[in-house]
Amino acid sequence: MSVARTAILSRIRASQAARGSAPDAISVDARIERHASNLIPARGLLRGDALVTQFSQFLVKAMASVASVPTAQDVPRAIAEFMSANKMSGPIRLSGDAMLASMPWDRIALYAPCTGDVCESDMAGVSVALCGIAETATLMLYSGPHAASGLNFLPPAHIVVVRASDIVGALEDGWARLRQACNGQMPRTVNLITGPSRTADIAQTMYMGAHGPKHLHVILVEKDD
């Protein structure tokens, strides 16, 4: 191990000794192992229909737009409506998520939906969220063979499909879902997304679409397949 590492750690230990604190590896490991939740605000403890209602309300507050569809089969049509309402043309880049693969994309061939690597000419990216967090209307997505993280950032519009049954209360509920989905292994990238890209770096004025997507559109699927 490096000289710097040894020097830094021994200076830290000397400082801790000077203050009379005794670092305890066993209690640290136990605390990490337990990964207990701290205080969760009341707004993160909702259950049932209230979850979806708050999630949708907070999405709008975060400058995103939201639409509800009865089943997964209705998602392509809802995407076409969003594209047409915003006067956008294709192509639409789909993530490799299995949920998207079973949808009837041929109905919106006009927008040239396709899978594969995201590129600069794509007008919209479509992803599936692991879950939606009602506490702050935050979407949780993670990278893997099924999803490129770049899809969430490069196209001017980001469309995220989330099942109503995947709306959870607090960020801590999201972590529980993630640990389950990934067998306790952290994926390369976990994106928590709350609204579309923005900046206030010019004279404290808010402008949308700084580098990432100008539009964030969430499609809630009411019934599971």
Added chain:
Amino acid sequence: MQRHPAAFKENAAEALLDADLQRALGLAESGFGLKRRKAMAALPEFDALCDQATAIKDHVLDHLDVYLQRFEKAVLNSGGHVHWCEDAEQARQTILALCRSASAKMVTKGKSMVSEEIGLNGFLEANGVQPVETDLGEYIIQLADEPPSHIIGPALHKTKDQVSDLFHRHHPAIGYPDRLEEGEALVGEARSILRHKYLQADVGITGANFLIAETGSTVIVTNEGNGDMTQIFPRMHIVLASIEKIVPTLEDAATLLRVLARSATGQEMSVYTTFSTGPKRAGDADGPDAFHVVLLDNGRSKLLGGNQRDILRCIRCGACMNNCPVYMAAGGHAYGATYMGPMGSVLTPHFAGLHAAQALPFASTFCGRCEAVCPMRIPLPKLMRELRSDAHSARLTPARERFWLALWLWAAQRPRLYRAISSGVLRGLAFLSRGRGRFHWLPLAGGWTAARDFPAPQGDSFLAQWAKRRKPGS
């Protein structure tokens, strides 16, 4: 503006006369304050969350050596690398070596104050690697060749007109000939220029708001999405972070995230909070092939043992400067240092030495707003007072000031003499004011009367009145 902390007084005097700067600061002061108060009002648990966030960081500092090793192990397990650096020079050399190993000519950068702390951009440039800042604020000040004036709004000191001029000076050479006036068009131009850079860069460098010991993840919090494109597309992702950024678990990060954005911009969550763990995995659709974390000490391990340790809890939200009357009058550049405002006035003397930065702990009225708004409960006025005291003891303060303080101390230790002098002065001033109630000018108080009147005393001292009015027996 002089770029060293000893020039604070001259810089502040200059800043007060800069109309553009004052206009920019005026916008910032009203905006930040209102947004933060709204966010507080919408979350009744905010104070309790701050207490927990403070306890988490104190716990980490108590066990920092263990946590750093757990973090390192988790990074290695996920296929990444950790580089320990004692000071700025080691960190610069480490990053340059990594860039060279990737044959990098151009690197994109997400916003990182630690990168400013170690002077990374100038160093990379001098060594043939072109750094491109991608956060819009950082991009603006990179064009202007200026340091950030605020830790979360680096270009907060610039007006829209100044940004227009700056873009018009630099962008015609790369195919954007028009001078743009509208903010939206300026954002769009920067967007389209930087878009290609993300895809061309060989290396992406980001900072980290948090390092998670449990998972070996590094966390960035942004609104633009630039930090993400900086790390997704290049072959190598380098994270530069200081050692006190450790948080034990994902659950602890949730608590800190709840107070960070609300304190900073008044948002409930920033738009993008991204957890990056190791390089891309086998079969992943995208992501970097290599992941390196550069851990910087730069004096922090020493700070940990002293009476100023509380400053290591800082999560860089900027609330202290947003609510500081001195910062909002003088602006960030007046401090002549990487970190500005109250948190900067505490940190800078530890980085630059008290001899070079003794002016900064005095750049405060001790009104206490910084401490009141700090989500990590850092007693900033107390820390600045200790630094003032250290500067006085080390005879770093001006000789004249020390003379008057010594004289005052001598008198204050002799209560009867002190009261005699003070009541004499009060009566003398009351007489001299001749019923006008104020002075336009007073000897030895030119600093006060230059900008406002000095109120004339209206009677005896508090102690004298107390003695006179006290009812017998009470």
